[in-house]
Amino acid sequence: MTSTASDRPQRVRDRRPAPERLKQIITEATTLIAERGFWGISIQDVADACGISDAGVLHHVGTKEGLLVAVLEHRDEVDIALLSQMLGIAESELKADGTLSVSLRDFCRALVARNAQQPEIVRLYSVLNAESLDPQHPAYAYFSAREVWATALFAAAAAGTANPARIARQVFAAMDGLQLRWLRNPAIDLVAEWDALAESIVRPYEMH
Template sequence: MYRRDRARLPAAERRRQIVEVTTRLIAERGFWGLSMQDVADGCGLTVPGLLHHVGSKDGLLVAVLDRRDEEDMRSVFEQAPTSLRETCAALVRRNAAQPEIVRLFAVLEAESLTPDHPAHTYFSQRQQRTVEMLSELAEGEAEDPAALARQIVALMDGLQLQWLRYPESVDLVSEWDLASARLFVPVAEEGRTP
């Protein structure tokens, strides 16, 4: 049992601590193996104190997912990509450096296909936001920016699954570079037949 540290932290700092502890525990045990008591113990809180900050176990899961998205976007845009292709390459490099987080996301995204999963709405909205963002970046780079955006998501997700399953033989960054060379065809060449 952990000693309860009663030091009062500012709300934002306490929430950050809760998300970090939860992320670690989910990576170790999965969402269904996560106990609110373990998160509370890891933060020096009681379960009611923890619930004060996150509302519920479902709220805690969404907070973890939101934080991961924020950190990923900040990391990608710190690299100052100037095109859709560079933005995608930066995201793939980021993901290649954090296989446990990518695995966590892949599992949760698959589990959340069932409507009663606590992250069902989160992943549905995230998918829509991602396609919209990539579509905006694809304006002028493709005849059908939304189709290109969906293809990018499908390609990234598929390559990530192969990389997670066969890490010794699949290099995520190299595979992305090869595939993206075919995916990002200049608009003028799209109509040509090989």
Template sequence: MARRNRARLPAEERRRQIIEAATALVAERGFWGLSMQDVADDCGLTVPGLLHHVGSKDGLLVAVLEHRDAEDQRALGDPPPEGLRELCAALVRRNATQPEIVRLFAVLAAESLAPDHPAHAYFTARQQAVLDALTTLAEGVSPRPETLARQIVATMDGLQLQWLRDPAGTDLVAMWTAAEKVLFG
């Protein structure tokens, strides 16, 4: 077997390269369509070399999801925008700049509805955490804060799917601006 020509990268940089390659592939094919060989090839690694950095295919998926969450937190700022309406608008503006990441999330969220999917527990916990945070922000804004939180998530998810299906014909930010008038009055 021929040895691959590849540049030696610091571990953190190599891990970032692996996560970026896996993110693109999962967004395109879903988790079940993800091949560790394809990720390794994209990074100039062997599969054992890839596994050295991520442990397993499931470990790679967790790394991708954690990276996505950390990047969103970083992009929203510390502290994030105050107020429910402002936070939602900032999230939509951010998502409008990253269709590949939104597609990744949509594909994995749908796939992980199956209880045996490796991200099932992650998405279940994430959904509850998002609803809890939005419900807290909705207190004082709505007489039914939990209902408003669920409506916000459903609206964002639905608009993002429409946008992903027809990016040229759907302005995500404009659609959210119209929807927030209905949601927040």
């Protein structure tokens, strides 16, 4: 017996406003990239996760590279907003305007506490940061610029010490290393481990 078009199951159209659809696309893409890396996913994978066509995804983000940029920029906006609330400072201070009205210890602890709440996002950035060491990677420029921005934030928090830029690099590297251990072993209490580590790598700078 030959089936007709009317016999086949029909996909129910999931109509959403454009902003809501874009948010869904970014959310699903974030999860997929964190699991497989940028090279391990396709636009079709994101489309399937959203229940729409690949053309529907591209309508909102333009290209696969555009999707990646949208994911990264969205996460930065969310994190800046939440960190500013946690620290009780203006968002502009976290956009590297050269000043930061909180101590290095308080800044680092807030950042670690925030990251402890979002292992999937930390994994996403860790995977993409490693992938983008290749200059041909579409996120190479983004992560190069982000390194400058993040280091400037740490340096601003270390203002008044003998060498804020060096301290920023060392503390930043220690935090990244600890977070990688935590991603490998989620049983680690990231905040508690950072507090212990901060006693040896941050406290000496507080004494100057």
